[in-house]
Amino acid sequence: MGRPADALAANDVAGYLGITRSDPLFASLGPARQMAIHGVSQDRSSLRRAFDQAQDAMERAEPGAYGPVRLTAFYDEAELHSLALSAYLALGDHSTAEYHAHQGPATLRPYMLRSRAIATSRLTHTQLARGEADTATATAMKVPTDAAPHHARVSSSPRSAWT
Structure with missing residues (x-):
């Protein structure tokens, strides 16, 4: 909505919730979301600090006790790198974006084909921005054509997601 100060304020409020203070994985979400705000606001130092805070909190979370399925289904180290890539x-900063583009897929769960395709597409974007058209073309050709058509969020029929 183009209101980064409001977004940061809302995110700060979430930081005071009980679950955020008691669960390191939830604590990681706040700074992870802030990365996007800092990226759009062109605030490099705050972006780096937010990534470090999110990663530190995530590392404090106990392996295996990673929280409810609704959170762990999407939020993990790979997602943190994906958010950093977007930011x-x-x-x-295409060099740092490319770094995160390589880190994220390395930690993706094998069945997350759609996420891998998105990360690879974003890697292509960073390579193009750096003037590496041949490398970007080769990277783009690695995106499997069947990565998304069968995913419930992008299927052609709205009803097929529920069948």
Whole structure:
């Protein structure tokens, strides 16, 4: 909505919730979300600090006790790197974005084909921005054509997601 100060304020409020103070994985979400705000706001130092805070909190979470399925189904180290990739793309720091583009897929769960395709597409974006058209073309060709058509969120029929 173009209101980064309001977004940061709302995110700060979430930081005071009991679950955020008691669960390191939930605590990691706040700074992870802030990365996007800092990227759009062109605030490089705050973006780096938010990534470090999110990663530190995530590392404090006990393996195996990673929280409810609704959270762990999408939020993990790979997602943290994906969020950092998007934030650094918004910032225009394509070298750091490319670093995160390589880190995220390395930690993706094997069945997360759609997420891998998205990360690979974003990697292509960073390579193009750096003037590496041949490398970007080769990277883009690695995106499997069947990565998304069968995913419930992007299927052609709205009803097929529920069948």
